[in-house]
Amino acid sequence: MGFIAWLIVGAIAGWLAGVVVKGGGFGVLVDIIVGIVGGFIGGWLAGVLGIHIGSGIIASIVTATAGAVILLFILRLIKRT
Numbered sequence: 751m752g753f754i755a756w757l758i759v760g761a762i763a764g765w766l767a768g769v770v771v772k773g774g775g776f777g778v779l780v781d782i783i784v785g786i787v788g789g790f791i792g793g794w795l796a797g798v799l800g801i802h803i804g805s806g807i808i809a810s811i812v813t814a815t816a817g818a819v820i821l822l823f824i825l826r827l828i829k830r831t
Contacts, residue, residue, distance in 0.1 A: 759810045760785030766811075767818030771826070788818025795820070 764781030767788060792813040796803065803809045 755807070755810075756786060756789075757782055759789065759807065759814055762811050763788055763814035763818050766815045767822050770815070770819050771822040784818050784821060785814050788816070788821050789814035790817065791821055792817025 760782040761778060762785065764783070764785030767784060768781060789810065792815070795801075795817065796813060803812055
């Protein structure tokens with residue numbers, strides 16, 4: 751994927767993760783960062799678990815969103831303590 755595609759997938763995944771975790775309102779830049787980091791987490795975790803979602807932009811968004819939700823969940827656990 752190109753750099754612009756990474757930014758688009760990251761923004762969508764970060765926003766979706768914020769909606770799922772009920773913590774939206776991070777702003778576009780933080781949503782992109784959360785989405786991109788979530789993409790790495792989701793891709794790594796899918797590989798470890800042997801899950802293959804598919805290829806293409808939709809599969810990338812699903813994987814990145816799942817990873818971003820996990821990232822936000824962990825960050826909220828750390829922030830509470």
